[in-house]
Amino acid sequence: MNNRQLFLRHVAQLSDAPLGIEMVKASGMYMWNVDGKKLLDLIAGISVCNVGHCHPAVVKAIQDQAATYMHLLVYGELVQSPQVAFATLLTQHLPASLDSVYFTNCGSEAVEGAMKLAKRFTGRTEIIAFENSYHGSTQGAMSIMGDEEWRNAYRPLLPDIQHLKYNTWEAIDRITERTACVIAETVQAEAGVIVPQQEWMKALREKCTQTGTLLVLDEIQCGLGRNGSLFGFEQFGVVPDILLLGKALGGGMPMGAFIANKEIMWTLTNNPVLGHMTTFGGHPVICAAGMAGFKVLLEEKLTDTVRAKEALFKKYLVHPAIKAIRSQGLMMAVELESFATNKKVIDACIEKGVMTDWFLFAPQCLRIAPPLIITEEEIRFACDTILEVLNTLA
Ligand code: PMP
Numbered sequence: 001m002n003n004r005q006l007f008l009r010h011v012a013q014l015s016d017a018p019l020g021i022e023m024v025k026a027s028g029m030y031m032w033n034v035d036g037k038k039l040l041d042l043i044a045g046i047s048v049c050n051v052g053h054c055h056p057a058v059v060k061a062i063q064d065q066a067a068t069y070m071h072l073l074v075y076g077e078l079v080q081s082p083q084v085a086f087a088t089l090l091t092q093h094l095p096a097s098l099d100s101v102y103f104t105n106c107g108s109e110a111v112e113g114a115m116k117l118a119k120r121f122t123g124r125t126e127i128i129a130f131e132n133s134y135h136g137s138t139q140g141a142m143s144i145m146g147d148e149e150w151r152n153a154y155r156p157l158l159p160d161i162q163h164l165k166y167n168t169w170e171a172i173d174r175i176t177e178r179t180a181c182v183i184a185e186t187v188q189a190e191a192g193v194i195v196p197q198q199e200w201m202k203a204l205r206e207k208c209t210q211t212g213t214l215l216v217l218d219e220i221q222c223g224l225g226r227n228g229s230l231f232g233f234e235q236f237g238v239v240p241d242i243l244l245l246g247k248a249l250g251g252g253m254p255m256g257a258f259i260a261n262k263e264i265m266w267t268l269t270n271n272p273v274l275g276h277m278t279t280f281g282g283h284p285v286i287c288a289a290g291m292a293g294f295k296v297l298l299e300e301k302l303t304d305t306v307r308a309k310e311a312l313f314k315k316y317l318v319h320p321a322i323k324a325i326r327s328q329g330l331m332m333a334v335e336l337e338s339f340a341t342n343k344k345v346i347d348a349c350i351e352k353g354v355m356t357d358w359f360l361f362a363p364q365c366l367r368i369a370p371p372l373i374i375t376e377e378e379i380r381f382a383c384d385t386i387l388e389v390l391n392t393l394a
Contacts, residue, residue, distance in 0.1 A: 003034070021350070026053035029371055029378055031355065042349075042356040042382055044371045047189070047221045047331065050248040051296040052371040058251040061292035065285045075103065075281045076269070082287035089291060090259070093230055093298075095239045100265040102258050103282030107220035107246030108136025110256035111183070113268075113276045114242045115140055115158075117260065118181035118214045120275060121267045125159070128175060128182040128213075130166040132191035132361045135183065135218055144183055146191070147361060167196040175207045181214040181242070186232035189221040192362025193326040193333035201236035208241070214264070220246035220256065221331070224294075225303040225372055228310070228329035235328065251293025253286045302372040306330050309379060313368060316383035321390045332368040334386070339363035341393065348389040354382050 001009065003022050022034040029052060031039050044050060051058065065082055072078055087101040104110045115127060129135070129144035136142070143158035145151055146166075164171035166188055175182060182204065188194035208215040217240035222232040224245065229235055231243070241264060246256035268275030297303065306329040313332060314325055324335040336342045342364050349356050359365050366386070370378075 019350075028052040028054075029374055037353065039350065039353050039355040040370075040378055040382055042354055042368050042370045044248075044369055045252075046247065047226055047369050048247045048250075049252050050225055050372050051251060051293050051300070051302065052373045053252065055251065055293065055296055057296050058289050058292045061251075061288040062253070062285055065288035068284075070285055071280065071283060075278045080282075080284050080287075082284040082291065083282045086287045086291040086294070089294060090257075094243070094259065097239060097241075097261050098243055098259045100260055100262040102260075102265065102268075102276065103287065104246075104256040104258065104278060105281050106136075106254055107218075107244065107256045108138040108141045109278065109281065110220065110244045110246055110258045111135045111141040111144070111218065112138055114183065114216045114244055114258045114260075115144075115181065116276060117242065117258065117264065117268050118216065121264050122180045122212065122214065124178055124180035124213075126162065126176075126179045127158070127160065128162045128164060128171070128179055130171070130184055130188070131163055132166065132194070133183075133185050133188060133218075134190040134360055135185075135220075166191070166194060167200050169200075169203070172200075172203050172207050175204075175211055175213055177211050177213075179211060179213040181216050182208055183216040183218060185218045185222065186236065187222040187227060187328050187331065189331060190360035190362070192335070192359045192365040193328065193331055195326065195328045196236075198236050201233075201238050205238040205240075214241040216240060216242040216244065218244045220244050222328070224248040225297050225306060226329050226331050226369065228303065228306040230297075230303055232328075248293065249290050250286050251289040251291075251296075253289040255283075255286050255290055297372075300373070306372055309372075309374060309376075312376060312379045313383060316380065317386065319387055319390045321393060326365075327368075330369055330372055330374075333359060333362060333365035334368060335362075335365045337364065342366055344393065345386070345389050348392070349385055352385050352389065354385045356386075 023031050024034050025032045091099050131146040133146035135144050142154050219232045243259040249255045326333045342358050357367050
């Protein structure tokens with residue numbers, strides 16, 4: 001059996017129609033398949049490889065730390081310099097109120113940690129989440145998932161969860177002194193890039209403060225430069241009580257984090273019951289990788305050019321088949337007629353050397369969320385390819 005057959009036989013697949021392309025190498029903006037074909041990456045492993053694939057600084061940091069020490073003990077017991085350095089650097093770039101970092105293995109685990117923390121800190125149980133949001137695949141994250149059909153497949157879920165309409169004033173009215181936390185994506189990603197109004201975000205922040213409810217902003221997908229600022233919330237003039245990071249946080253390695261004020265975070269570590277245990281969260285090798293990736297983001301000033309690159313995509317992507325483009329920075333949803341149309345476009349783009357896909361809750365939208373290092377020529381090539389494919393549809 002070849003690798004593709006072995007994949008189908010022994011590797012559990014995400015869906016009944018996986019892409020199933022065998023990849024052998026990736027570097028910067030590109031990945032190569034087993035036949036030597038080069039693909040320009042427009043999705044960055046779903047907003048993971050913000051600094052590009054296998055950035056030399058990230059690779060070196062991994063190699064160095066792996067040769068020094070790897071796993072020593074469960075999270076939060078020993079002083080491990082890669083963890084300390086990364087948490088310190090992150091908090092230096094965050095508002096003073098977000099000064100305590102809990103590193104996790106992935107985004108979903110950060111979501112779990114945040115929900116547990118909010119319950120413990122407030123002594124309340126109600127959690128408010130939003131329709132069309134995606135926060136992960138663990139049972140708790142699934143309970144706040146914004147799609148009823150998905151939730152129905154896994155009942156019973158966590159109780160006392162309200163799913164409200166994102167970016168609406170009614171939702172804000174529903175927050176009360178019973179509410180432990182509101183959990184929202186700063187910009188809804190899998191919904192097809194829904195950017196809320198700034199006034200709404202501010203009112204949400206205000207109502208949470210009034211009611212003693214913690215505001216949890218999930219920036220697992222939109223954070224770390226992608227939106228045109230280091231953190232998404234900066235675009236809205238609000239600061240969350242708990243910030244969730246993931247995806248790009250590990251520089252291409254698996255990592256998440258929930259970040260809060262030390263006083264809030266302390267409730268989780270306080271006796272008599274421990275709050276959140278993780279064997280591998282904050283793994284030294286991954287902290288080293290994340291730290292290297294974060295430094296690249298800062299040193300190469302990748303965030304500074306995001307908005308200009310977004311504008312270039314929008315300038316070039318003009319075609320009658322494109323119904324709308326929703327975006328904030330390099331997180332863009334190109335809306336087409338239907339999923340069937342989109343799927344044809346995606347397959348043809350991949351065939352022509354451009355890697356893209358669709359959004360979970362907006363399958364009619366083509367995803368453009370490349371590594372932030374994409375150049376003007378690469379943007380031009382990507383757009384020309386998409387337009388060429390769209391022309392063949394007519
Ligand atoms: N929140 C958001 C906004 C996400 O996009 C994702 C992943 N797509 C998650 C949470 C879950 O992250 P992970 O897959 O690392 O558990």
